[in-house]
Amino acid sequence: GENVEQHPSTLSVQEGDSAVIKCTYSDSASNYFPWYKQELGKRPQLIIDIRSNVGEKKDQRIAVTLNKTAKHFSLHITETQPEDSAVYFCAASIGGKLTFGQGTILTVHP
Amino acid sequence: DAGVIQSPRHEVTEMGQEVTLRCKPISGHDYLFWYRQTMMRGLELLIYFNNNVPIDDSGMPEDRFSAKMPNASFSTLKIQPSEPRDSAVYFCASSRQSSIQYFGAGTRLSVL
Numbered sequence: 001g002e003n004v005e006q007h008p009s010t011l012s013v014q015e016g017d018s019a020v021i022k023c024t025y026s027d028s029a030s031n032y033f034p035w036y037k038q039e040l041g042k043r044p045q046l047i048i049d050i051r052s053n054v055g056e057k058k059d060q061r062i063a064v065t066l067n068k069t070a071k072h073f074s075l076h077i078t079e080t081q082p083e084d085s086a087v088y089f090c091a092a093s094i095g096g097k098l099t100f101g102q103g104t105i106l107t108v109h110p
Numbered sequence: 111d112a113g114v115i116q117s118p119r120h121e122v123t124e125m126g127q128e129v130t131l132r133c134k135p136i137s138g139h140d141y142l143f144w145y146r147q148t149m150m151r152g153l154e155l156l157i158y159f160n161n162n163v164p165i166d167d168s169g170m171p172e173d174r175f176s177a178k179m180p181n182a183s184f185s186t187l188k189i190q191p192s193e194p195r196d197s198a199v200y201f202c203a204s205s206r207q208s209s210i211q212y213f214g215a216g217t218r219l220s221v222l
Contacts, residue, residue: 001168034210043201043213044153089153096141097166098211100153 002027004092006101014109019080021104023090024072032093033066033073038103039086047088048075080108114214116202122220128190131217134183135204143211144177144187145201153201159185192221 003026013019025033034049050057050064050073057064061080066073077084085108091098115134123129135142143158157167162179170177174193179185189196199218203211 032209043215045213046210049210096160096205096207096209097158098143098155100155102152 002030002092002094002097002099004090004099004101006090006104008104009102010105010107012107012109013080015080015082017080019075019077019084019106019108021075021088021090021106022072023074023092023101024070025092025099026071027092027094028068028071029094030092033064034091034093034098035064035075036089036091036100037086038089044089077106080106082108082110084108114202114204114212116200116214116217118217119215120218120220122222123192124222125193126191127221128188129192129196129219129221131187131200131202131219133185133187133202133214135185135202136206136212137183139204139206139212140182141205141207141211142179142185143203143205144185145203145213147199147201147216148197156187189219192219194221197221 006023031052036044037047038044048062048064050066061078063076087103089103090101117132140161144156146154156169157177159179177187197220199216201216202214205211
């Protein structure tokens with residue numbers, strides 16, 4: 001089955017800095033790559049997603065890039081704010097079935 | 111829409127007891143997923159349904175776990191008998207045509 005590796009497991013940045021989280025996947029049939037943000041005690045919530053026919057997508061301070069050849073995708077957050085502090089999960093999907101990475105705990109220090 | 115609704119939000123039970131978790135997906139969604147989240151194992155897919163039919167239950171840990179979806183607006187995940195290692199947060203999610211998955215608020219299960 002699909003296997004998703006996510007790095008780093010923890011990331012600490014100063015407010016205003018950029019944060020980058022990277023994921024790799026194993027199954028080239030994966031065609032949909034969402035990113036979820038989960039605040040403490042809350043549900044995972046989609047923040048951005050990308051499909052395999054697109055190389056990059058941006059939504060305000062958040063961007064995702066996809067390299068199908070290398071089977072990796074990344075989340076970029078610019079101008080980080082304390083409210084960006086949370087756990088971020090990447091995922092890869094085949095036929096609607098999501099396989100999640102292990103998560104990255106992002107801490108943004110004021 | 112109220113989103114995916116799960117009940118109960120919290121469940122505390124004793125080892126050996128039966129536990130039933132409930133989920134109401136978003137109206138019109140044809141996929142329903144059950145996940146388990148723990149610190150050690152992260153977010154694991156247990157089982158998912160398409161049009162009320164179980165498609166993949168390879169993530170169900172063992173025979174003590176079972177899931178049903180009797181109609182498009184209701185699903186249950188049952189653990190019988192429960193064990194302390196089943197303690198986790200269980201999420202239900204739904205999607206339309208295998209697109210974006212929307213998660214419920216989760217059920218925090220503690221088995222003593």
